[in-house]
Amino acid sequence: MSDTQFQAVIACVILLLVIASAIIFARWNHSRLMSRARAEIEPDEALSLRSEFLDAITAASANQRTVVNTLPFWRGTGYRGYQRTMVIEPLLTEHIVSTPPSSGNAFANLFDRAVNYAFCIPASSLILSDRDWLRMVHDGVSAKNLVIERMRITLKSDSHDRTNIINSGGGNVSANQAGGNGKQTVRNVSQEHRSLPMGEFVELIKALRLDAVSAPTREVRQQINELADSMEDEVQADQPDELRLEGLLARATRYVKNFGLAMTTTKEVIDAIGNFGK
Secondary structure, eight states: OOHHHHHHHHHHHHHHHHHHHHHHHHHHHHHHHHHHHHHHSOHHHHHHHHHHHHHHHHHTOSSTTOEEEOHHHHTTTOOOHHHHHHHHHHHHHTTSEEOOOOOSOHHHHHHHHHHHHHTTOOOSEEEEOHHHHHHHHTSOOOHHHHHHHHHHHHHHHOOOOOSOEEEEOOOEEEEEOTTSSOEEEEEOTTSSOEEEETHHHHHHHHHHHHHHHTOSSHHHHHHHHHHHHHHHHHHTSSSOOHHHHHHHHHHHHHHHHHHGGGGHHHHHHHHHHHHTTO
16 A cells, blocks of 8 residues: 555544544534523423414414524524524424525535534524414414424324334333323333333433423422433433333333323323333
């Protein structure tokens, strides 16, 4: 191998290491800022903001596929960029809104997207999806109901074929219904061991945060959110602690039992976990 070829190989290796390091940093910093935003903004406040934000986009969309400048909505609110991103991100994930098509140099656009993701820089322009524009403008569906409905649909339809596996189990417990003497059955997944995709925990985290919004008291809401945060921290770890995740899963099952109908979405996910692999 000539000196020129050797130098080219070294340059390629260095470039790959730089790219890998940049990707790792971007994911870490994005997760850090999102966790910080969730700690600073209560779930009910986030839902309210998200709904108001979506209402503002709809009001500014005289026609379908209107590109809406989002900056006026945030002006004077005092919310920082990463906090705005925490509010907007679920709307993008659920395809309720999208960013306008990029133009110009492809590499420059990719770089901008990477920087925006890493540092949680919110989109300044968004487009309401055709489907949701019709539902909100013509059918009169409120932004809040649309957001909650989409989150529930996503929880039910998410794929379960994830590659990361932990051990968990099955079994049944009874959950008291709020305001009544009846009982609902939910599977206790901590009693017998089997393989469980890590993706189930991602869905469970979403369900917990959704149920926290309608929790009967502030104390209950705080307990549910703390459980979701703990579960998310463990799921995102390089090597998740299986025993800790099993304990958190058992805790979620107890919450369903104790808080009843306030945990309806969480119950559905835990039931799905109990049925996995059958």
